[in-house]
Amino acid sequence: MDLSHTRELFERRGPFATVYLEATNPGENAARQADLRWRGLSDSLREQGADDKTIAALDELFGDTSGGDLNAYGRVVVASADGVVFDDAVEGVDAAGDVATWSPLPELGAYFRSQSGSVRALLVVADQTGGDVYQVVASNVEGAREVDEQSIEGSAVESVHKARGGGNAHKQRQRRHAEASYQNAADVVKGIQSAASSFRPEIIVLAGEVTGREVVRHEMPKGLAEITREIEAGSRAAGSSEDALEDALLTEAGKAATERETAIRQQFHEAKAHANAVEGLEMVLEAARTGAIATLLLVDGQHVDGELWVGDTPEAISTEKDKAATISDATPIQRPAEQVLLRAAGAMGGDVAVLGAGAELVDGVGALLRFPVTV
Template identity: 45%
Template sequence: MELVTLRHVYEQEGPFATVYLEARVPGEDASKQVELRWRALRDRLHVAGAPAETLDAIESELGEATGHEQACGRVLVAAGSAVLLDEEWDVEPGTGDDAFWDPLPQLGSYVREAARSVSELVVIADQEGAQVRQDVVTEHHGPREVDTDVVEGSGHGGVHKPRHGALSHKRIHRRAEKTLRRNAKDVVAHMNGVAANSCPRGPG
């Protein structure tokens, strides 16, 4: 992973509350489950000295928890009245929830897991364009979709070639070939742009 993405967290003035919620199989009452788990962590942070404004900021961020977030796990960092980081956290099931109140954010577990994740680009193409999907594959979970784009080729004219050999059919055939090549170039150009603008993460 690109550690520079965490720079803004460490540039803030502490101390910091760091909260880890492990991934669990979500139920219909996902929000209630997260609320109960957070309540136990909040008590720990309060005893450790975390102020109410910091705890309230995290609680507000967790207020919209969904089944998807439960299935993926979550890490949050807050200082003062602001949540500085809220990211999905892939970790081996059974690791458990955790919370820290320290002079620095406790992101070692998050960084180690993120460093073992891999970004992949999935392309489903046809003659007229493609669907380009960005996934992140982690050690303990399957692919997680990050973004999806639909690419429509700029080639004009039909892409279907006639089967007969008349002169007019040959012209249609050439136009179809030209359109197919144009559309393919558009898809490749989009893929190259996505790859250049993303931050691929390989095994640590």
């Protein structure tokens, strides 16, 4: 999982309130239910020592959120005295119920684990007149969650429908119709490029009528074409089957997730032979401290045991309090090792990947490295 969208958060100084809200089925009194849930969590945060400014920022956020929205999707929120600094909707976070934690670090381990099997996809449903571009987070566990959408109507003036008849006039009309299709496709591709630049999809799934897909694919630059997969489903026409489209999208997302993990496992195996990968808490800790982690590796269902001492910066970490104190301006505190490593990796531009439950890593943790490290 790309940690770039949380890098600024990990570079901030706490303390932080991290709130997890589990997705539930909203009842008739959804707003009341949501209010009661948040009130219970706010009381817990106060008991843990959260300050008034942080509580007020969360009060404002949840006060502006309708009960149905809050219940229909799970929510992960991080706030500090500076306000809300992270907010994401997810279908489920380990089904662990509502949890609120007051800590010097953002406690996002459960969030990253819950999202590890997800694939960021741009779903493009195209025809010869334009296309609909959906930003989707998809997984076979949680389904497809739409983040944003855009409908693009092509700018071509000429009709894309071919006229009947023969002769030179007919050929000229056919050429104009084809040119109109490609102009519309170019407009759709501009929309795809714009969405891709901000959403950073792993795959683009191209759906819709055959001719529409063909012209859009033809207009795609190489970088986008390389991550594009076509499916025989979807239509912009009214009444088309959304279930079939979602099923086909989830199939492609599942394939992409499997391919991603296979590639990471192979990369780890090959990198270890050249000292460009490590495993075990001691070696990964040293890599985190020196900013060498390119991708932090965890194992599904196996949390990293133990705690580490952490100071006021992401690299001020150690198994020993006195050692952490020598590289920190603040008094070190102990936090779960997994949270500390995630913060260090994220703050220094690394990623995280959660391998399947069958993976074997010493201490349940490993890392692909930017450069070799020694202890």
